[in-house]
Amino acid sequence: MKRRDLLKYISVAPLGAGLTVSGLPALAAPDKTPAGKDYIKELGLRSFINAAGTYTAMTASLMYPEVMEAINAVSKSYVMLDEVQDKVGERIAQICKAEAATVTAGCWSAMVLGMAGVLTGTDPKKIAQLPRLDGMKSEVLVQKTHNSGYVHALTNTGVRIVEIETLDELDARINDQTALLWFLNAHANLGKISHEQWVAAGKKRAIPTMIDIAADVPPVENLWRFNEMGFDLVCISGGKALRGPQSAGILMGRKDLIKAARLSAPPRGGTIGRGMKVNKEEVVGMLAALEKYTSIDHAKEWKSWMDQVNFIATTVQKRAGVTTELVIPPLANHTPTLQIQWAPTRLRIKPAELQLALRNGSPSIEVLSNEKGISLTVFMLREGEYKIVANHILKELNNVV
């Protein structure tokens, strides 16, 4: 922030304005523009404490201040869209140890564009022709347990999904129509074929492999792990735990494939990807997020999450009959997650009712509910919010007769 902007900002946020009634320090800067406009209030929107996680419907994550600073700075100049993509792509590729990279309109868009690049190469006729596949390959092999709704990004290009389960089936099913082998990292433990076997199968038959790691940092190493492993294309969301723009993502991998994928992306029109525009602010914001994310002390951050989860666990257990369990999902949303449960005979409240009470409280708090209780994470909380979450859950539980 420039000094001038900072002064303007301070003038609408007098000292002490950040203190809440409970005396806790400011959770975040007020939701106001420097000119004093509060869009959330003006539009009558409900804002909330996000103890649920990086959910698209909840706007996923809050961008790092460094990302907003980058966006503001770059918004003041014209540049060529392809040039900013070239330069940012090089920097991202370096950070993620990939041959090449490009910023896309989310992980989903990375999958569409990557698929398009695999199908068309640099042939302008084929690029203009998608999603009609005449003269192109038409099948993508996917493990049955990986066949989630996200494959729609691939079928958008006209290909169809072929399910297989075992390595033998994969080998037998590859033919001259096989365009791609697609792997969903979040379901890696559900399938019978490992990452390494998947990559080896692709290399053996010269079929490109793609992996979706949308929500799979932390750990930070996942940013380069799959490039180093040999996947030809890696797709990740920019606006989940990376805390870049929600509508950004990264496609990275083989140089020839990234080059081909970009031919279906803006500024070029008459392509399948023309609607997946990423503006220069998001392109640079994505880089800023990646630079920030790879520079933070992840061990320290993890410890802070554990401390917060433990505080919430200790607090809510003050209500007799309530128990907690710490769960750390091994893949995707790999972060300390607290399951809070109770004997239904002792506390007569359903998990969904507690979830709703927290949502309707002041401040509004979002958590998840399941059959046994509610679950929450702390990695998307702003500073100090864990105490509010703990106290509000305890208060609601104490209200139950």
Ligand SMILES: *Cc1c(COP(=O)(O)O)cnc(C)c1O
């Ligand atoms: C969120 C998600 C996507 C879509 O990512 P966007 O960045 O929202 O486009 C794709 N695959 C998986 C597994 C996801 O969790």
